[in-house]
Amino acid sequence: MTHQKTSHIFTKIALIPLNTNLFNIVLLSFFLTLGTCNIYSQDRYNKTSSIPVQNQKDKSISTPKKDAKSTTITKTISDTITKDSIQPKVLLEDKVRYNASNYVKIEQKKKLITLYDNAELYYQDTELKAGIIVLNYEKNEVYAGRIKDSTGKYTQFPNFKQAENVIEPDSIRFNFKTKKALIWNSKTDQGEFKVKAVITKKENDSVYFLKKARFTTSTNVENPEYYFQTNKVKIIPGKKVVTGLTNLVIANVPTPIALPFAFFPMTKETxxxxxxxxxxxxxxxxxxxxxxxxxxxxxxxxxxxxxxxxxxxxxxxxxxxxxxxxxxxxxxxxxxxxxxxxxxxxxxxxxxxxxxxxxxxxxxxxxxxxxxxSTFSASxxxxxxxxxxxxxxxxxxxxxxxNTLSSSVSYSKTFPGTVGSRLALTATHSQNTQTSEINMTLPDLQYSVDRIYPFVGKDGVKKGFFKNINLLYNLSGKNSFVTTDSLFFTKEMFDNAKLGVQHSIPLSTNFKLFKHFSASTSMNYNEVWTIKTIRRNYDKEQSAVVDQTVNGFDSFRTYNFTSSLGTTIYGTFNFKPDSKIKSIRHVMRPSISYGYTPSFEKYFDTYATDATGKMTKDYTRFEGGVFGAPGNSNSNIVGFDLSNTFEAKITDPDSTKVEPKKIMLLNNLNFATSYNFNADGKTTFAWAPIRVSGGTQLFKDKLNMNFGATLDPYAIDNAGNTINVYNINNGGSLFRMTSANMTLNYSISSRDSDKDEKDKDKNKQGQRNGGRDDDLFGRSTMDHARGSSQFDDEEDTGTDKITEFFASKLPWDMTFAYSLTYGNNNRQNKITGNSIMISANGDLTPKWKVGVSTGYDFVLNGVTYTQLRFERDLLSWRMDFNWQPFGDQANWSFFIGIKSGILSDIKYDKRSASNR
Known part of the structure; x- marks a missing residue:
């Protein structure tokens, strides 16, 4: 309440001609005496409100900074305006907080408070901001509207917020008690919809009625690219929108698409x-x-x-x-x-x-x-x-x-303790889509006990040959099936199941030898249980060798010995000080291994190969078991392996850096072979082919290159069979290259940094179906009906981006893959595979995106799988066209629809007739 001067409320008596008598004279004298004093009315001022305006602050509202042009006035009034000895009528149910930049005018007789210029009013759960606000605290009613600036333009439009509902009209009348409101030219958000109406009537907290309304999902409410026009709308915020006759308008042109009524759920649920x-x-x-x-x-x-x-x-x-x-x-x-x-x-x-x-x-x-x-996962x-x-x-x-579909479902649990253990159950599935063959394990049981060091002392130090001796226990059980599509999960599939259990106990140790060598040795004991074996003999009626399945428990035991010795050798070649290449470092890791497995002839029998019974062969009844079968010959093999890495130090192109820059020349270059002391020279040969493999990354790790080759030291005869004669002794070179391969993968982009992590998931459904995670085989178009974009979705492609676009480079990215294979097993000496694949995406304009995936096979002289992609951003709409012009899968698809999920059914999706 404002402070009032006492001089404004004293009582004055004016003299007029009167008939004189004693009573009148006395009465007149009394009033004249009173007229010389200040007489106050019965109104008492609230002392808490008697602070001068310019010094008063409301801690609950942040007061704008004062400047030379405006003064912000902030007040808080209680729920009663006057106090008297008689209990007054309650006008407001809560405190009203308000402020304004220009002035605050209080009219007690009219029960009005007027706020002008940057006016703000807070009452209960209602927040109101506008150019002008008029509060009638007797009627519990408020009015808010716009004001004109110095140019005559309307500014400071009202912003009305109650709970989570926000309305931005031209003007509004609202009753705090009845919660009713009348709103002119309102703009509000209801879920994904942006609604604008000429007149809005707020019936209560949960019901709105709109007249001459339009609603859209466009971000531009004033000039949307499309909207729905209707004369009558009922809105229940957070629940639903119901309209009368509704017409779709595109680019301010009414379309023939109309509905007698429409219903849109507006639940706040996800x-x-x-x-x-x-x-x-x-x-x-x-x-x-x-x-x-x-x-x-x-x-x-x-x-x-x-x-x-x-x-x-x-x-x-x-x-x-x-x-x-x-x-x-x-x-x-x-x-x-x-x-x-x-x-x-x-x-x-x-x-x-x-x-x-x-x-x-x-x-x-x-x-x-x-x-x-514990863990559980499934794919x-x-x-x-x-x-x-x-x-x-x-x-x-x-x-x-x-060509392959694969699955895996696994569960594992760890049992902690002094000697911990781990249990894993897995079901696997592998399916060849060309042959329809299915390999499945259901289940695969793995149980292992943690490594035990029986000779480690109380200090826990594991050093030396003796203290490093350790042992494990592994249990593996498998139930394996090999079947086809037509027999999947039928009786025949389970009848042909292979069940087995394997116990394995490895005993190993490792130690240093001569300070520079790392040595390890191990012995492994295996025991295999099975419930099915075979009996093989010659059937005279069928004139063929047949196998009979023998059901019943059986087992075999094997053991082997292995050891290895390796070291690391470093070499550095330094260049001249003024050279750009400072040095090249070569790291070699040679290793030699030895493995011995004795013959287990006791598990072998013989069978006749013809009706006479004179020709026999050895076989084991455990053949075809899920964990293999024992061997009947000694294995006495020495293996040789050499791995190399090459890196260089060069002058850093950045002149501010003193230290040279390290670059990798070859990530790995490996050579591996072995020598079998027990080779018979007929079916097995002493030296195994040398396998060469390597790889590196170039151009800031954007180019991945991998290569490999197989070098056979033995010659072949005219029939193409390997013979026990060295190739160099047969008129050839030291080694005969039987196969070679090379692959290149290169990804580049106009962006300075690498592709975003989300790019890896852009073809996520294609990956789940067994395809690639990139665009080399194109992208799946199966989700068009649900409006999924073929390209990276960008929310805003407005005017600012268009302006920026024409002043910058066109964004693009490209993935390149090349594969080359060479075959020479039988002196064919030819390229067996030579193909290139390319995928590229780019922006023609900020609104147009294009992409292509294609390739060429140089061996078959044909274009590989090709896909062309086009997409147009239509702001609230999206349009795309995909075309696969070649092959049995040739087709095209066209889609146009609204991006918003609530209106995703408003679309046109057309596909060509399939060739299938």
Whole structure:
């Protein structure tokens, strides 16, 4: 309450002509006496509000800094304006805090407070900022509006915030008690929608009615590239938006697309259940179709489910179930299952066919924080071998070219203690998509006890040959299957299972020899248990050698001895001081190893190879076992290995640096071979071929180069068989190169730094299907219906970026791969493989992105898998076109749709008829 001067409220009596009498004279004298004094009314001032305005501060509101042009006035008023001996009527239910830059005007009679210029008012959960604010504290009502600046332009538009709802209108009237409001030209955000309405009526905290409204997901509310126009809208914040007749307007041009009403869920939850609208397509072999239609179930905060389906008029159909799940600090994963019933042509036609294909993908990972002593993970990709080649719904780039599907599910647990141990259970799966052969272990059990040093003293020091002696215990159990697609998980598959258990106890030690050599030696004992063996004999009725399965427990035991000796040799070659190359360092790590395994002839029997029984061969009943079989000959082998690395020190191009710069010339250059003392010279030879391998990285580690070669010292005869004669003694060179290979991988980009980590996941679904993580085999286009971008998604490509773009270089990136293989096993002396693959992405403009993946096979003289990609950023919309012009997978796809997830069903998705 403002401070008032007493001179403004004293009482004055004016004299007028009166009839004189004693009573009147006395009365007049009394009042005249009173008129000479100051008389105060019964209003009492709140002493807490009697501080001068220019010195008063409200600690709950930050007061703007004062300048020469404006003065900020800040006040806090209580819930009653006047106090009297009689309890007054409560006008406001809470304290009102306010401030303004120009002035604050209080009118007690009208019960009004007027705030002007940068006005702010805070009451309960309501925040209001505007050019002018008028508060009627008797009616619990506030009005806020704009003001004009010196040029006559409206500024300081109201900003009204109540709880989490924010409205930016031209003006607003709001009642604090009834929570009703009348808003003119309001702008507000409702979820992903930006809503603008001529008149808005706020009925209460949970209901808004809008008249002549438009809503969009565009960031430009005043001039959106598209919006939905409607005359009547009902909004329940955080729950739903219901409209009357709604028309889609694009670029301010009304379209024929209209709905009699529309409903949009606006829940604050991260995901909402809803229908997924299908897209229309046609096929040469299956007729018209509806694809990718279904329903999304937001089952809880921890997991969801998407059910999608396709239907073709010839009877073909497809179903897909996709689910993601997660629990914080515990686990996360996703599960996808796809099934397709394919019908080609029509019954009665020669090209009619019918088949069912499926694919299962499961990925699971466990957070180590939840249980540090145990882990569980899964990476599953299994199903019909021809699924990715024959699927009618998606273009599986990369997956079509992959020949192997693999899976692994594993669980491990560690048992800590004085002598710890570890248990691991694993199920593995490997499937050749060309031969349809499946190799599977279910399960693979591994149990191991931690290394034990029985001769270490109390001090725990492990030094020398004796104290370094240690032993382990490993238990391995496998149940292995080899089957095909047609027999997968049938009785025949389990009948052919191979089950075995292996116990292994290695005893080893390591020590230094002559200070510069590292030596190690070990002995290993193995015992294998099996429940199936074979009996081999000649069957006269079949005139062939046959194997009979013998069910029952059996076992065999083997042992071997190994030792190795190695050292490291350093060499440095220094150049002249004025040379750019300061020195080259060569590190050699030679090693020699010896291994001996005796013959276990006691586990071998003989069988007749013909009807006479005179010709016999040795065999062991443990052949084909899951852990192999014992050998019937001594193995007495010495191995030689030499690894090399080369690095150089050069003058640093940066003149400010004094120290020379280190660069790697060769990461590794390895030579390996062995000599068998027990070779028979017929089926086995003394010297093994020398294997040469190496690799390096060049051009700031952007170019990876790997190479290898096999050098055989023995000659071959006219039939191409290796003979026990050195090649140099047969008129040839010292070694005969039987094979060689080289691969180059090079990635460059217009960006100064390497590609962002997220680029590694840009083809994530292609990786899960068995493809590559880059673009060399193209990108998967299977998720177009859900609006996934083929290129790196950038949120804002507005005017600022366009201006910057034309003053800078075009962003681009390229991945290059080259592969060369040489074969000369049988003197063919030819290049068996020679191909190049290139993938490039670039921006033609800030709104246009293009990409290409292609290659050429120089041996087959043909273009490899090729994909062309185009994408246009249409601000709130996205458009892309993908074209694969060559091969059996030739097709194209076109997509245009709204980026926003809530309007993702507003799209057009068209694909060409598949050649499959």
């Amino acid at each position: 995901s909402v259940s809803g229908i997924l609208l299908p897209s229309y397509n046609d096929s040469n072999n299956r007729g018209f179709s509806l694809q990718n239609g279904g329903y999304y179930f937001a089952l809880s905060d921890n997991y969801d489910l998407t059910v999608l389906g396709d239907y073709y008029t010839n009877g073909s159909y497809a179903l897909r179930f996709e689910s993601s799940y997660a629990k914080r600090y515990s686990f996360r994963g996703n599960l996808n299952f796809r099934f397709e019933n394919l019908i080609n042509s029509e019954r009665g036609y020669p090209d009619y066919s019918k088949q069912s294909i499926y694919n299962l993908q499961w990925s699971h990972s466990k957070d180590s924080k939840g249980s540090p002593n 599953v990709n299994m199903g019909s071998s021809k699924y990715f080649q024959q699927s009618i719904n998606q273009s599986n780039v990369g997956s079509n070219l992959n």
